[in-house]
Amino acid sequence: MNFREIADLEKRTLIPTYERLPLLAVRGEGCFLFDENGKRYLDFLGGLAVNSLGYAHPEIAEVLRDPSESLLHVSNLIYHRYQAPLAEKLTKLSGLDRAFFANTGTEAVEGALKLARAWARKNAKGAASERYELLALENSFHGRTFGALSSTWPEKYRKPFEPLLPGVKFIRSNDVAHLRESFTPAVGALILEVIQGEGGVVELHEDFLKEAERLCRANGAILICDEIQCGLGRTGRWFAYQKFGLKPDIVLVAKPLAAGLPLAAILAREEVALAFSPGMHGTTFGGGPLQCRLALKYLEILGRPGFLEQVRERGAYFRGQLERLKAELPIIREVRGDGLMLAAELDAPGKDAVRQGLEAGLIFNCTQERVLRFLPPLVIERSHVDTLIAGLRPILTSLEAPKTQGVHA
């Protein structure tokens, strides 16, 4: 079937939740995707931060094709050889003590909210029901299932599904005073993204993060860092919170962990982790042998000498080139981000830039209506950045001041 036939079939058969770009991907190689006509696209979106090693990475392909491995799934009722080593690796890297494996980001968030609730109950000594409040941040995105959705900021995602989880309060990002006044004895947990991804690549400030940590400690609340988009190498560090020396109680990872297959993890401090006991939480597919083997390989590759330094170097180069473009083109209002999680906020809607980019063989997306977001594979070269910038220049030049309608992220 060609693109038109597939698109028509989808229109008749899929529940209409996505507005797809007009691109039928049939093959990938490194930082490039190819459509059915062989047209090549430089991918600066990386499957929304999943394809951190690019497409068809030879070592990932080797893990997938290893003829000596026959287990795809065994269930969590029995052992396999790969979950424990992966847990050991992730806990060492994060400074936490224990792991629970799930499948998707939103599922990890759900588990973390349950764990925080279980911990609060265990430690409440009689006042359990009062510590159920959850603080989340304006501009945040944590997922689409009910708990995660309840802590996700944009109303357009939450409103159609109310009533949601009770007791969630949103704090203005980087507003320390608002954070302080919101910390009542009823707060059981605070969830945040150190760099808010869907929110438009907004970095939280050090003073805000440090105060969040201090308030959690002082009030016996759990600090949850959602590193689903900004973690696992994206900023040139294992975790984005490490830049500030934070010590969260729970860390969540997903997206790139199994190099393209679904795998997520809840990493928790010992005392918090032990608020769960057998039977309190679980998931059929979480931490399957194939996903764990892929994740071990992913972490091995990231841990090689120079890999994360190179991410920081490429990120700094990319950011520098975006800044230069901003100096040329007044339509760019601000350049933001860290490592290879970068954005250019425009003075106009960005939907048309995404469409023109695709025509020019460039993939990136637009979030918050005006923010062009770049989440390229961590293995990009400087020459890929140069190609993107050269392609963006005429596109942004052609965009005028606000005239078209806003767009969806």
Ligand SMILES: Cc1ncc(COP(=O)(O)O)c(C=O)c1O
């Ligand atoms: C920070 C963050 N948390 C949670 C999620 C939800 O992850 P998933 O789509 O795998 O459920 C996302 C997805 O974009 C995310 O960026």
